[in-house]
Amino acid sequence: MKQLIVLTWMLVLIMPVSGQVVFKGRYVQPRYPGSEATDALAAVHVFATAGPETQSIGFRTWETDPTGWFYLPGPAGRYTVVFSDPSGFVRPKILTNQFLSDGDIVDLMLSAEFDDWDMSLVGWDDKPAADYFQTFTARGTSITQVGFKLATDGVDGAGPLGQNLLISIHRKADGMPDTWPQVGPDAVVLNVDCGGPKNYWWSAGWNSGQVPTEPGQSYAVRLRAQTQQGRFQAFWRPVENGPMGVYRKGEKGETGWLSHHLCMTVASDSDGLRIPYNKRIQAKFGEMAGFERRWSQTWRAQGRSLASVILYAATGGAQPSLMRQRVAVRIRKGGPEGPAVGVEKIAIGNGNYTGDASWGVFGAAFAPGEVELEPGELYTAEFESIENYYTLHGFVNIKGDVSDDRPGFNPYKKHPLDIYEPGQAYRKGTDPQPFDLDMQIVEYEKAAADWDRQVDGPNLVVNGGMDKVRVIEGEVVIVDLDGWKRFAIEPGTGFAQAVEGPDTPNPVIRIYGGSSTKRAANGGFAQRVSGLNKNEIYRLSARIRSTWPVDEQHACRIGFDPTGQDGDPKAATIEWTLLPGIHGQFVPFQSHPIRPRGAAISVWIGGKTTLTEDYRFEAEFDDVTLHRVASGAPK
Structure with a gap:
């Protein structure tokens, strides 16, 4: 009975609650290229970091069954995740644009990059x-x-x-x-x-x-x-x-x-990353630098944007474990008193704890563009404990020692055979020291503007350019759009292929009604895009033009259904966006990140008018695309 109670408690512990997200999976590698057998990449640190308003989440991939497993619960947000063991053989891996909404559970099977x-x-x-x-x-x-x-x-x-x-x-x-x-x-x-x-x-x-x-x-x-x-x-x-x-x-x-x-x-460096400050000697947890609230280390950048920082450090005595400790990570241009650059992140500790001592690393990840760098320039990584009376007071360690309420941490020095010539450590943030801190800095090699909106891979929508149609004669001449399913809630809805303009023969699809047909219109097209992965994120985009701006009688709309259903245009699962805010010209549209509930997303386009005598109503669409969101390093 005792075992059953313990197991039940563990299951309750790892079940996500409302408003929580879970990023989990296994980090494994084919035994060799082409092998079906795999080996776990164990004891690799994992840090997931969202915006500056949240602290990082830390883990270390399991060395016990299931080997290579990681589990990161936290709040919703756009995360950047770094996998790295600076003292090991596995090169850092960075996942960007991990958009997680309330209740999302992402379960990945990942592998590392090797030549x-x-x-x-x-x-x-x-x-x-x-x-x-x-x-x-x-x-x-x-x-x-x-x-x-x-x-x-x-x-x-x-x-x-x-x-x-x-x-x-x-x-x-x-x-x-x-x-x-x-x-x-x-x-x-x-x-x-x-x-x-x-x-x-x-x-x-x-x-x-x-x-x-x-x-x-x-x-x-x-x-x-x-x-x-x-x-x-x-x-x-x-x-x-x-x-x-x-x-x-x-x-x-x-x-x-x-x-x-x-x-x-x-x-x-085959993956869009640079490591200007690496841990070149496998030995770790050597000589300590000293307990302080703030430490800094200078380095010379090689990339265009900061990707991750991992610092070897310890806490001891009457202090909470490293897993309960956090440091603010801020980057300064030039020396330790230079101006701050980009956003500040909160790194979390991850390591071992014996009850009266804790050692391991602090880590945080940065999205492309959050801290922009100039190759060749000197920068300073500053680490400052954010612990306070509220988080330290009253803590008692295994020996009965009571916390003295002093925030701080004790970083490790780089090994004497691993000197970083271009840099220097600074105690209290500004006092120069004759050594370097034991850490790893990873950068994005390429610059990336608006990386949160970047997509990659092929367009997954068939006939998104509206080129291929079939004309159907009837009371209202309509067209069928190859690759799409036509729907008409109002039977008088018109469908036609048109061109963008007299000087632009680019084909577009038109949904029309109102005064041109003397009938109300409400219809459009839907397409089910299959073969997707619910652990990946997608974005829908299009160009849209209408003879009317959005109002209570007219609607030009585009939407998606994360369930993938394409049979019910009235389904509550469709998320519609009404456009345009300006009539008579094409406006661009890009959706927020979409996570499919299964293996498909359905794409919907439509137009609606309730007026039959006013100015003609036409809703036109072109360049409808669905792409996977870019989730690696800029290249």
Whole structure:
């Protein structure tokens, strides 16, 4: 009975309440390109941020069943969501324009972006190696992350010791890979300790631009020990890809190509994002910078707009856990006392808590255009605790220590091998320090005006240009519009194909009545657009012209039905918009974001007049489109 009560409580806990939205799903990756098997991308931080008036929502993808799962409940809004583990091998993923209305539950199956990847552990090199060169084809302009798994560290396997490894990128040239020129600096992976049950991912990274690549060209990732005598053994999978694969240098210097692929991932700037300030050393939670209410860090921008900021930090003593702590994130141009740029966001903490200490990260995401940047210019990321007497007073930790009501946090310093030369940390926001803060900054490479209104993909409406019609003779000559269903609530409604004007022969569809027919009119066309995804958002747009502006006798209208029904023009589920506000000229229309209730949306256009003797009534439509809302980075 006790178990039943606990399970029931958990179910109640995760059920959305009225006015709440839920953004959930799993973050997984095909084991290798084309594989039906998947592997979870676990322990990845997820931060969803709406406007400046709401705080971010945080989560970390599950490492237990269901692995890779995430769950973010919150208020309705337009969210930007970042998935990132700055110390890991998974490149940040940004979802933009996530419009969530009251009661929405979005359930996604997401995957990461890699230039090349293979997560298979079906086999391993049975002999110690000195070097591996894994070939790949670049998709982006700069490598930012490489991850790998080893069968044994080459020191003591399952024992407590390890060794440092080096990663470098080499551009294909004549000769064997061990003669190919290196691109960019080495990246060091500290104390690689694996073997037996210690089956970890190891990784390192670079800032965008440090390892430039040309999309479509061949390169190799070189993996070697930092010491000349170091040896190790990699996981790999047999592949059939001709002479290229992995180039191996054995323990005694023997070399050769093997038709295998290492358990390795390679990620780059192929997705419209830049990472000017990356976490290049996998080690985390090192030396702390000191408890303060406000900290700042300068960096030099590479993109046109800020995408996300993740800062490693801790709280301790008699303070609530990091998950209950928030910091305002504001960006200043130039140094720490420069003018603020763009909107301020509230980052939330996410991490571990022992009852008297908590460590992890603060994170927030930004939509394109919210904080505009100029490439090459210096900026400051400022973090300031917004906790106060109300949120701190009376808190007692597991040891019985009572809060001293002081707001603040303790960020971590960057590793000594991961110095960011163009920047500097500032204590209390303005006091310069001889180190950098351990964090990751992601930017949008391209500028984007009015990103909240941008759409992508093909037009999903058939014959939205009103080009294809069929004439039907009768008491009133009418046309049928290919791809659409005609409806007439008033039988005297007229339907015709017309042109935009004497000098513009572009075809339009006309719905008419009134004095030209001596009859009232009320009718139009509907189209069911199928094959949609209820986890995606769409926008309807059109050009509309009428001989009358909207009033109580005339209506030129466009609408949609998120249920997808196209048989009842009087259905309460249709959301109509009455246009135009000005008669005699085409006006543009774009709907608010639409989420289908199932796999279809129906599009409706119509005209109505109750007058039969006044000036003629004509409602005309053209360029009716339904597009998916743009949800990635501007490109």
